[in-house]
Amino acid sequence: MCYFEQTRWACGYWRWGHFRQQCNKEYRMGETCGLKLVYETKTEKDVCKICHDTEKKQRRYDKMCRDIQRWQREGNRNATIERTCGEMQEALGQIYRMREEHDHRLQFLGQRHCVGASKKANPNPPRARWLHGDTWMSHLGFTVTEAVANVLLQSTGLAVSS
Structure with a gap:
């Protein structure tokens, strides 16, 4: 669950941006674990x-x-x-x-805003509340409920703060 920038346009279209921070799951430098979480969303006023x-x-x-x-x-x-x-x-x-x-x-890939909380709101990424409502979204576009996310986090040794 590594952190990436995200760009979102006025039309709702979005794309992943640059890699920002590595999670604890991946120990090799320069590598990512494969799950993408939003570090920061840059909102563009124009359409894509x-x-x-x-x-x-x-x-x-x-x-x-x-x-x-x-x-x-x-x-x-x-x-x-x-x-x-x-x-x-x-x-x-x-x-x-x-x-x-x-x-x-x-x-x-999720028109809904369920891709995670901004890292600026909570600067502690592994324990940051990255769930929005009761869902989050992986880089493949799968929406996962809070219960499934907690199982994933427990298996990786990370925790979700409420």
Whole structure:
């Protein structure tokens, strides 16, 4: 249960940051135990890169749609309209995949704020109350109840303060 920074964007998307502190479970220098806990969450006011890219693709798709409407009014642009319709289908597929990736990350890796208390609140990491409510989340996205977390902590020799 090593400590890492976390970045969270306004859209809810998040990613792990730099390694900050090693836990007692891992004794080798530079190695981590595999379980990630939040050392500090950096909140970004802007949306993530995937959202920016999706918005860009959506603007491109909207422009192609307006162009097709204009070309249909003008007439004699059948080949251009057909080519642009194909490009629109491709752009729509890309938008769908990007939104799906974003939603999957939010759903699978925990949209809820259950990834741990900030280390600044309690500077003693092994005994810090890293549970938020009754759950915490591993780096694989598994949400674990307090009872299971206590069993994990007892097996590693760490304790949870209330």
